[in-house]
Amino acid sequence: MSTGSGRDESPEERADRRWAELLQEVRVAQTGVQILLGFLFMAVFTPRFVTLPAVDKNIYTATVILGAATTAALIGPVSIHRLLTGRRLKPQTVAWASALTLIGLLLLLGTVMAALLLVLRVALRDAAATWIVAGVGGWFALCWFALPLLALLSARARA
Template structure:
């Protein structure tokens, strides 16, 4: 494996362990955010203002809750997956499967955020402002969560040497 221009000397098992630990750190951040958002969504239905929502706004709320539940379940699925295969000497497959679950969970979280944002903005502004803002935010997610990482993986964006990064 090459990282920062230097070759890492590690076995496949060590690489799988390192990648698993890195993935767990990433999952903790995303999973916590998804769970907090989902918790807040559940409480909305019990507020007095909920009764004044239009049919469209209620449908958005239901979509947000469903996508939020799916995102939370998918991200928690990483833990269940680990529990199911722990000790079976399948860490490389575990890392690959968990990575796929995390990517799916992040996608579901993006849809949840879009539904919540559209609902909130639809309630407090006119319809077209809500739609435009939501599309702009989703486009930003695509740039940050897809375009930038893919560009880095393909080497389109050069990170520079470690020394130059440390100087900044």
């Protein structure tokens, strides 16, 4: 049965394929955020932490909260799949897990930028940290969101 997607697969086969692809994507993001969050959790127990100015402690707190929210969003697809397996909801499961993964990527962007801001503020002790983070944030946004969006718009324009 053709689905108009360029592949000869049933809706169930398409959902299975999309789920497998999503799972591979989530594994990469989960690993990164779990390592980052682990390092963030340890930072508060270092002697240097107590000497940080209040603004840096606030950035740290926001970063840890963002990291925890990111972890929840990127592990969420596992829970969705586990709770919905066998209920004949695979296409919906893939759609919900995909949306949660996109939210997780947005949160991960915020987590990485906040962590980078904290590290650069401590390392540089000047306003350049903010500008560097803005530039790196733009690069992340380009790589993660703008390029895929441009590819999608280009493909739609050709169709």
